[in-house]
Amino acid sequence: MKFSLTYQFILFFLIFIQLGCQDLDRTTQIEVVDANRHYYPLVQGQELKIVYEIKNTGDAPLNIDEILPTCGCIIFDETQKKNVPSKGKIFLELTYNSNKNIGLVNHFIYLYGNFKDSNVRELSFDVNVVPDALYTKDYEELYKKEVDKSGVIKNAVDGDLNNKGYYIHNK
Secondary structure, eight states: OOOOHHHHHHHHHHHHHHHHTHHHHOOBOEEETTOEEEOOOEETTOEEEEEEEEEEOSSSOEEEEEEEESSTTEEEOTTSOOEEOTTOEEEEEEEEEGGGOOEEEEEEEEEEESBSSOSEEEEEEEEEEEOOSSOOOOHHHHHHHHHHHHTOHHHHHHOOTTOOOOOOOOO
C-alpha cells in the first residue's frame, strides 16, 4: 500500500508530536522549602524579598504553567525559569511591597503545573506591617514619594496630576 507524500508528512508529524509531548503528560513530585512562612515586622513602605526554593523530586520534568499571587503588591519576574529537569531545583523570587497594608497581612501564591496528586500548590507568608512612628502616611503620599524618588521628568514639566490648581470658565 502506497501513501501519498501528504499522508506520509501527516503521519510523520503526528508521530513527532506524540514523542515530543510524552514528558508533558507526566506528573512529578515537588518539594517547596518552607512553603508557609512568618516574617519579622516591616515598616510600611519597605519591600520584602522572598525566595522560595522549589525542588523537583520526581522522575519527570516539572513544568510550572502559572504563578498567581493573591495581591498586586506581590511582584515577580514573568520570565523566571519555570521548567525544572528531574532532580533539579529553581528559586522563585518575589518582592512584596508593603505600601498598601498596615497590620498583620497574610498572602498566598498559587503554583499551577504538572504536580502529582493535584495541579496546584499553595505557598503562603505573613508579615506584620507597622506604620512609621512619627507620622502615618496614606497611600497617595507614599506613591508620590516613590514617584519623586524615581526622578520622572514628566511631573517637573506638567506638574503633579492632583495639584494643578483650578480654572474659571468664562462665558
